[in-house]
Amino acid sequence: MDCDVLIVGGGVAGLSLAWRLAPQRAVVLVEAEPMLAYHSSSRSARQMQPSYGPAPIRGLTHRTIAMVKRISERLPAPILMPRPLLTLGTAEEVARLVADNESLTALTHAETMGRSPDLRGEMFEASALDVTAMEVDVPALLEFYRSQAVAAGAVVLTGSPVSGVESSGGRYRVSTGSHTITAGTVVDAAGAWADPVAAQFGARPRGLEPHRRSVAIVSTDKPVDPAGPMVEPADESFYYRPDGGHLLISPCESVPAEPGDAQVVDEDITGLIQRIGEVTTVGISGVVRAWTGLRTQPADGLPVVGFDAEVPGFFWLAGQGGYGIQTSAALATLAAGLITGGAADDDGWLVEALSPQRAGLA
Ligand SMILES: Cc1cc2nc3c(=O)[nH]c(=O)nc-3n(C[C@H](O)[C@H](O)[C@H](O)COP(=O)(O)OP(=O)(O)OC[C@H]3O[C@@H](n4cnc5c(N)ncnc54)[C@H](O)[C@@H]3O)c2cc1C
Incomplete structure (x- = not known):
């Protein structure tokens, strides 16, 4: 199976990125477990709280709430409710x-x-x-991200842990047991496994x-x-x-x-x-x-998002700590922009703050 972008991890990070990328790139998402969002993403408190976390997180949360409000309006039942x-x-x-x-x-x-x-x-x-804090129906939000990604052509494979990685001619060849996938870009959205997955691709850990x-x-x-x-x-x-x-x-x-x-x-x-x-x-x-x-999360408490400067084609979307739901839509938009070359100029400071190359990471 060939694609432009292979996303490793079917939690909120991987699914939201698939939603933003699939209209622009051929995307395959692999999830190790037999079901999506088996780990952190289905175990949260389901809150989106703009006053929670450091400044970059607060900004991403405001943006995500605005985006999820618009998503909610398109769904048969609201998925956001005020929870001061x-x-x-x-x-x-x-x-x-x-x-x-x-x-x-x-x-x-x-x-x-x-x-x-x-x-x-x-x-x-x-x-x-x-009073701006919200409770969110996380299963409905995850299903929105998944179904939109699939409708735009993304392939989602469960029960598919990355087991082997080769790289040649600027492309990765990734085996997952039953599938072999080739991709120019690989995204590490593997949550708690982000550092070990990075090691499989030859990237150094970021202390996650x-x-x-x-x-x-x-x-x-x-x-x-x-x-x-x-x-x-x-x-x-x-x-x-x-x-x-x-x-x-x-x-x-x-x-x-x-x-x-x-x-x-x-x-x-x-x-x-x-x-x-x-x-x-x-x-x-x-x-x-x-x-x-x-x-x-890494030592400085901020997500790690962006291309790895030392490993061509390897992209980090990890380290969301206690904020992965409330930042999901905005972080996925930022990540998709960095992958396709369409990140907003105004976000330069945020890109620096979250960079895998920033000082203070392991
Ligand atoms: C108790 C609790 C309460 C929380 N409350 C909130 C909250 O109210 N609001 C909020 O915003 N956040 C909250 N969070 C944090 C939030 O849940 C996380 O930030 C978020 O779920 C992380 O998503 P993820 O996709 O990075 O990780 P995950 O959901 O863990 O997804 C990573 C996926 O990668 C897969 N994977 C790993 N290795 C491989 C491999 N080799 N091949 C293929 N797949 C692989 C895993 O199986 C996993 O499914 C809470 C967390 C907890 C624990």
């Missing part, structure tokens, strides 16, 4: 956050309790609200380290307001938000892990249930289900 983010802390912490972040507005104590009446008022001094993080859906004694905000302390040590009549909670652990099928550590969830009991009056009565995924 309420950050709690000391007066000093909140003042610093608000000064630093254009999407945050300080609330009074009474306004905070009005937004989230289950909070124990004595447990926080101050708060700020991001997977860390595990868990989420649980829990039942509560008190009914949960479905329109309530996502609540998080300023130190980002946990979060919770309504989810289909239950509460979605995360202990926000960040524990180094090997690439693989991450599993829940029960103590992470039990410790958090106790903590939420101290902060709220909702009363958690049981765990409905829980899952763990990997957030993979």
Whole structure:
């Protein structure tokens, strides 16, 4: 099978790039697992929060939300819904956050309790609200990216791990067990496996380290307001938000892990249930289900996007950490522009910030 661009990885990164590239290039996407988005991309908290992350991430998130709003309008049911983010802390912490972040507005104590009446008022001094934050239907978004890519001619192969790589005459010849694919450009969108996949193509690692993080859906004694905000302390040590009549909670652990099928550590969830009991009056009565995924990023916390200057035709789209969903559409657009030579001139600073050649990567 011949193509212009071979994308390795069928998570949100690979699928969104296939969506942007397929109208312009012959694209094949290979995914090692028997199904798409088996790893991090189906294990997120499904949030898009413009106030979350460093400046380049915040910009990409604003752009992605605008793009996904337009996508949502074309679909039979909306895939974005407002889910304001309420950050709690000391007066000093909140003042610093608000000064630093254009999407945050300080609330009074009474306004905070009005937004989230289950909070124990004595447990926080101050708060700020991001009303631009959204919850997104991730399966629907992934299906949009996939179906648009396929409609534009992309070939998507599951159960196809890259097993062998040869290169000659400026083209790669990649085997995946049942298929052999030749391509001029290969994109590494392999999530937690991005560094090992890069090594298969002769590229040096960029220090992309997977860390595990868990989420649980829990039942509560008190009914949960479905329109309530996502609540998080300023130190980002946990979060919770309504989810289909239950509460979605995360202990926000960040524990180094090997690439693989991450599993829940029960103590992470039990410790958090106790903590939420101290902060709220909702009363958690049981765990409905829980899952763990990997957030993979380099030391400076920014994605690695762009051609590898040392390995011709090898392109990185990795290291999205905890922001891979909320930056997906904008990052895919940027990556597609770099691959086809059509990146916007205004994005020069962003291209530099995310470059695989930047200082500070391994
Ligand atoms: C608990 C949790 C909560 C999160 N919440 C949010 C959130 O609210 N908002 C947000 O924006 N982000 C969130 N994230 C982060 C987000 O999930 C990730 O940034 C994103 O899913 C990464 O996507 P990806 O496509 O790079 O990786 P993945 O989804 O892991 O996809 C990579 C794929 O590459 C495949 N692969 C690996 N090696 C090979 C090979 N050799 N050949 C072929 N295929 C291969 C893998 O099988 C995998 O399917 C969260 C993450 C976690 C764990």
